[in-house]
Amino acid sequence: xxxxxxxxxxxxxxxxxxxxxxxxxxxxxxxxxxxxxxxxxxxxxxxxxxxxxxxxxxxxxxxxxxxxxxxxxxxxxxxxxxxxxxxxxxxxxxxxxxxxxxxxxxxxxxxxxxxxxxxxxxxxxxxxxxxxxxxxxxxxxxxxxxxxxxxxxxxxxxxxxxxxxxxxx
Amino acid sequence: xxxxxxxxxxxxxxxxxxxxxxxxxxxxxxxxxxxxxxxxxxxxxxxxxxxxxxxxxxxxxxxxxxxxxxxxxxxxxxxxxxxxxxxxxxxxxxxxxxxxxxxxxxxxxxxxxxxxxxxxxxxxxxxxxxxxxxxxxxxxxxxxxxxxxxxxxxxxxxxxxxxxxxxxxxxxxxxxxxxxxxxxxxxxxxxxxxxxxxxxxxxxxxxxxxxxxxxxxxxxxxxxxxxxxxxxxxxxxxxxxxxxxxxxxxxxxxxxxxxxxxxxxxxxxxxxxxxxxxxxxxxxxxxxxxxxxxxxxxxxxxxxxxxxxxxxxxxxxxxxxxxxxxxxxxxxxxxxxxxxxxxxxxxxxxxxxxxxxxxxxxxxxxxxxxxxxxxxxxxxxxxxxxxxxxxxxxxxxxxxxxxxxxxxxxxxxxxxxxxxxxxxxxxxxxxxxxxxxxxxxxxxxxxxxxxxxxxxxxxxxxxxxxxxxxxxxxxxxxxxxxxxxxxxxxxxxxxxxxxxxxxx
Numbered sequence: 001x002x003x004x005x006x007x008x009x010x011x012x013x014x015x016x017x018x019x020x021x022x023x024x025x026x027x028x029x030x031x032x033x034x035x036x037x038x039x040x041x042x043x044x045x046x047x048x049x050x051x052x053x054x055x056x057x058x059x060x061x062x063x064x065x066x067x068x069x070x071x072x073x074x075x076x077x078x079x080x081x082x083x084x085x086x087x088x089x090x091x092x093x094x095x096x097x098x099x100x101x102x103x104x105x106x107x108x109x110x111x112x113x114x115x116x117x118x119x120x121x122x123x124x125x126x127x128x129x130x131x132x133x134x135x136x137x138x139x140x141x142x143x144x145x146x147x148x149x150x151x152x153x154x155x156x157x158x159x160x161x162x163x164x165x166x167x168x169x
Numbered sequence: 170x171x172x173x174x175x176x177x178x179x180x181x182x183x184x185x186x187x188x189x190x191x192x193x194x195x196x197x198x199x200x201x202x203x204x205x206x207x208x209x210x211x212x213x214x215x216x217x218x219x220x221x222x223x224x225x226x227x228x229x230x231x232x233x234x235x236x237x238x239x240x241x242x243x244x245x246x247x248x249x250x251x252x253x254x255x256x257x258x259x260x261x262x263x264x265x266x267x268x269x270x271x272x273x274x275x276x277x278x279x280x281x282x283x284x285x286x287x288x289x290x291x292x293x294x295x296x297x298x299x300x301x302x303x304x305x306x307x308x309x310x311x312x313x314x315x316x317x318x319x320x321x322x323x324x325x326x327x328x329x330x331x332x333x334x335x336x337x338x339x340x341x342x343x344x345x346x347x348x349x350x351x352x353x354x355x356x357x358x359x360x361x362x363x364x365x366x367x368x369x370x371x372x373x374x375x376x377x378x379x380x381x382x383x384x385x386x387x388x389x390x391x392x393x394x395x396x397x398x399x400x401x402x403x404x405x406x407x408x409x410x411x412x413x414x415x416x417x418x419x420x421x422x423x424x425x426x427x428x429x430x431x432x433x434x435x436x437x438x439x440x441x442x443x444x445x446x447x448x449x450x451x452x453x454x455x456x457x458x459x460x461x462x463x464x465x466x467x468x469x470x471x472x473x474x475x476x477x478x479x480x481x482x483x484x485x486x487x488x489x490x491x492x493x494x495x496x497x498x499x500x501x502x503x504x505x506x507x508x509x510x511x512x513x514x515x516x517x518x519x520x521x522x523x524x525x526x527x528x529x530x531x532x533x534x535x536x537x538x539x540x541x542x543x544x545x546x547x548x549x550x551x552x553x554x555x556x557x558x559x560x561x562x563x564x565x566x567x568x569x570x571x572x573x574x575x576x577x578x579x580x581x582x583x584x585x586x587x588x589x590x591x592x593x594x595x596x597x598x599x600x601x602x603x604x605x606x607x608x609x610x611x612x613x614x615x616x617x618x619x620x621x622x623x624x625x626x627x628x629x630x631x632x633x634x635x636x637x638x639x640x641x642x643x644x645x646x647x648x649x650x651x652x653x654x655x656x657x658x659x660x661x662x663x664x665x666x667x668x669x670x671x672x673x
Contacts, residue, residue, distance in 0.1 A: 017334070017600050024337060031344070031359065041354050045625040048351035048358060050620040055347060059340045066333045092600075095389040100592055103382070103567060107584040110571070119571075123564040130389060130560035132396050144561055148568045150615075162212050162576045 011078035012085030018070035032056035037157035095130065101128050114167025119149035172523030179224045179524070180531045184510040188225065189232040189532070193539040194547075196236025200252045201244050202550070202569050207237030209254055211502050223510040224525055228532035230503055231482075235287055235536040238479045239544060242279035243551050246471075247272060248566060250381040254372070254443035255478035257608055258450035260380070262463065262470030266427050269466050272552055277413040278468050280544040282424065285417060286476030289428035289535035290435070290483025295530050297487070308437065310624035311634050315643035316437070317617040320444055322650035323451040324606040335603045342610020343617075345370055352619045353626070360430075365582040374574045374583050375611055378590025380569045383598045385563050386591070408548050417472055423453050427473040428480040435484020443612050447605070449477025455653055483533060490518060490526055512540060 032053055040047020090097070106122035113121070124145035131137045156162040179185065192214065199210035214233050218226030242257030246263035259279060266275040308316075317472065324339040348359045349369025360366040389395050417424060427449035434445040453473030454463045463470050485500045504514045512522060519526050574587045597604060634640050 004279040013601070020596075020600050020602075021337075024341070027564075028344075034359070038351075038356060038358055043626070044353065044622060045629045046622045048354055051621065052344070052347040055340060055343045055614075059337065059344060062333060062336050062340060066337065069333060092392075093390050095392055095395060096595065098391075099386045099389055099563065099567075100595070103386075103591070104588055106567075107571065107588050110584060111581045113554045115572075119568050123568055126567075127560055127563040130395050130563065132560070140561065142576060144565055148565045152568065152572060156572065156576070160576075162213075163579075164572065164575060165581060 006147065011074060012082050012089070014070060014073050015078060015082045016086070018067065018074060021063050021066040021070060023062060025067065028056045028059040028063060032060060100130055102129070110167075111165050115164035116150045116153045117167065119152070120145050123148050154159055173527045175524040176224065176528035177525075177640070178529055179222065179528055179541060180228055180535060182225075185225045185228055186535075188221070188229045189536060189545070190539055192229040192232030193236040195537060196233035196238075197240035197243070197540070197543060197547070199233075200237040200240025200256075202252065202573060205618060207234060207241075207255070208499050208502070209238050211499050212487040215502055215506055218506055219509060223507060223512055224528040224532075226506055226510070227503060227525075227529060228536070230506060231529065231532045232536040232539060234482050234499055234503075235479070235533065236540050236543065238287075238482055239475075239540050241478075242276065242283065242475055244566075246275040246279060247551070248562070249384045250566070251376065254376055254608075254612070255481070256474070257376075257443070257605060258446040258474035258477075259471060261450065261474070261605070262315040262466050262468075263474075265464065266466035266468075266471070271466075273407040274409055274413060274468075275466075275471060275550070276544075276548050276552065277408045277410060278417060278471045280541065280548070281417040282413050282427075282472040282475035283479040284537050284541045285424055286428045286431055286479035287482055287533065287540070289425065289476070290432045290480035291435065291530060291533040291537070293429070293432045293535070294479075294483040294486055294490075304436075306586075308639065309637070310620040310627065311640040312625055312643065313437075313636050314617060314620040315634060317620065318615050318642045319647040319650065320448060320613055321609070321617070322647045322654070323447050324609060328599060329605075335606050336425075336611060338597065338602045338604065339606035339610045342612075343614040344610075345375060345607075346611050346614025347618070352615055353622050365580070365586060370586065371574075371577060371583060372611055373577050374587050375590055376608060377570050377574055377605050378587045379594040379597075379607060382567065383594030383604070385567055385570075386595050387598055388559050388563055396655040408545070408552070410545055416468060420469060423456070423469050423472055424476050426452060426456070427477040431477040431480025432484035434477075434489075435481030436487040445481045446474040446478040447609055449473045455650075455657070460657055467644065479537075484597050486529065486533075490529070495581050630648070650668025 001162075017127050023080045035049040035052040035056060038047065038049030040049060090110065102122060102125065106118055109121075112118075124141055127137070128142040131141060156164055195214065196207065196210055197378070199213075200207055211230055212232050214230055218229055221229065237253065238255060241252035242259050242263065244250045244252040245256040245259040245268050249260050249264035249449045251260050263275040263279055266272075266278075321339070324335060346369075348366055349366065350356060351358055357367060430449045430452060431445040434448060450463075450473045452471060453469050454460050457463065457467075457469060459467070486503075489500045489504060507525075512518075512525065570587065571584060574583050575581070576585065591652050594604065625631070634644065
């Protein structure tokens with residue numbers, strides 16, 4: 001990576017962090033106000049909303065400092081490259097998004113299909129997506145998927161008497 | 170003496186030793202699974218001990234306890250995922266060391282540090298149980314709040330590259346701890362009408378989501394590395410047993426300091442291993458001549474964290490044996506197991522059941538030896554995990570995370586929370602936020618709030634925080650701690666500037 005492209009990537013990172021500070025500040029302001037509406041008891045000096053207000057107030061303060069610091073670090077030109085850099089990062093990290101999407105589908109399907117079947121499909125399909133394309137890998141993947149689905153379910157049910165979701169099917 | 174000999178004869182029977190060995194293995198294996206805590210392992214062991222003699226039962230549970238504190242180290246070192254909350258600080262240096270090609274040394278350092286930590290805590294337990302128990306019970310909410318303020322200053326040394334982002338992460342952790350009913354009056358807070366949030370965010374699900382899921386998905390960022398079948402950790406699978414033992418013993422100050430922190434934190438009701446490892450790590454970093462090396466795979470970091478968390482096992486027994494007050498959830502289960510056998514735990518325990526108390530001391534020592542034996546013999550097997558390619562281990566460990574999160578409360582909704590926290594954790598990681606302060610905030614938040622409000626309910630005079638001597642000592646320590654951390658940051662910034670200026 002050349003020096004200029006590395007600098008552009010760094011600045012894109014700074015912009016992303018700057019946006020995260022803005023999001024944190026916005027959420028904290030809303031929750032700070034919301035904490036003020038929590039009713040307090042006359043039996044205590046500090047009500048249920050006092051501690052959260054203190055925490056969200058502190059978050060607002062630190063987020064404002066972070067925003068000021070971020071503005072100082074980001075040059076005007078870097079905003080122009082932000083979209084392209086974000087797209088390039090998303091492309092580089094595509095497997096992360098695939099993993100997270102597969103995980104989301106897995107936890108949604110778990111109560112329907114039951115632990116064993118959902119886990120088998122999840123482990124096997126994610127392994128197939130991630131694995132190097134070799135026939136022997138498929139065999140290993142099937143064994144591992146069986147172990148971490150039906151095997152794990154058996155272990156927890158029979159040994160620990162912890163029953164994992166059975167599904168509705 | 171008669172009690173001691175009676176205890177000795179009860180522990181050193183073949184059946185007790187075999188049960189203890191099995192308990193040690195079970196503790197290590199259970200704690201190595203992310204989300205499966207030492208407490209859960211002990212809860213599962215409890216029904217199995219009902220048919221045993223009281224001392225035999227408690228000896229088995231102590232083996233699970235001691236083994237469990239060590240087991241968390243395995244996933245912390247090899248996967249960068251703390252197996253239990255008490256091994257969060259272990260990930261800071263054990264994982265980088267494993268990544269640098271020394272997974273065997275990282276595990277060995279942790280095992281030896283755990284062993285010595287347990288032995289030191291057992292010695293303290295024998296010598297100081299009554300006076301320490303009396304001290305611990307004298308602490309009121311003012312002292313507890315000040316202690317937590319002091320513990321929160323640890324954030325200063327866990328912030329990573331950016332102080333601002335570290336502080337934000339710590340505060341986000343505190344904010345997460347305020348979700349659900351408030352700890353004093355039970356008023357609903359920030360649940361937005363969602364049933365799952367009404368009882369608060371389960372700490373373990375947050376921990377697994379933040380550390381495990383985000384770490385696992387970040388492993389697949391490099392497409393080429395994953396598809397070429399690379400393993401998580403590459404390097405020498407050499408446990409270096411005796412060499413590392415000497416290495417651990419060569420830093421006696423760190424070992425003793427961390428173990429004493431573990432004992433003291435363990436002796437305080439409500440605290441425990443999850444705080445002790447971070448506090449011990451923080452103190453080791455502050456006292457080190459090379460604080461900048463912490464977080465990059467320095468042995469002192471692993472020794473501090475592992476000896477600190479293992480020493481809480483002995484520390485937790487101090488108030489239990491001395492006063493009948495459980496220092497942690499695990500101690501409460503140990504107490505319950507004795508009560509099942511009709512033994513009342515309290516100040517008279519030493520007088521009425523001396524053999525049992527001596528037996529617990531002996532069992533702690535034997536359990537730590539067994540843990541060492543099991544670890545040394547089985548670590549080669551565990552180290553094979555390091556050779557497993559990423560494409561195999563990532564989906565499999567994700568499934569274990571799901572099991573760990575579900576088994577906690579038997580709630581499917583916890584899994585949705587796990588997914589959400591996992592995504593948030595990955596985003597924070599990608600944006601270079603330090604995740605350790607966040608976890609610290611989640612752990613300390615409820616304790617801080619409860620004690621602050623309780624103190625002011627007892628007496629609304631806030632000057633009591635300053636006028637009560639022990640509370641004042643903790644607050645002064647907190648001020649010193651912040652000043653020390655600021656000095657360290659300024660120093661490292663200056664060094665970095667000088668290095669940049671002299672660089673060609």
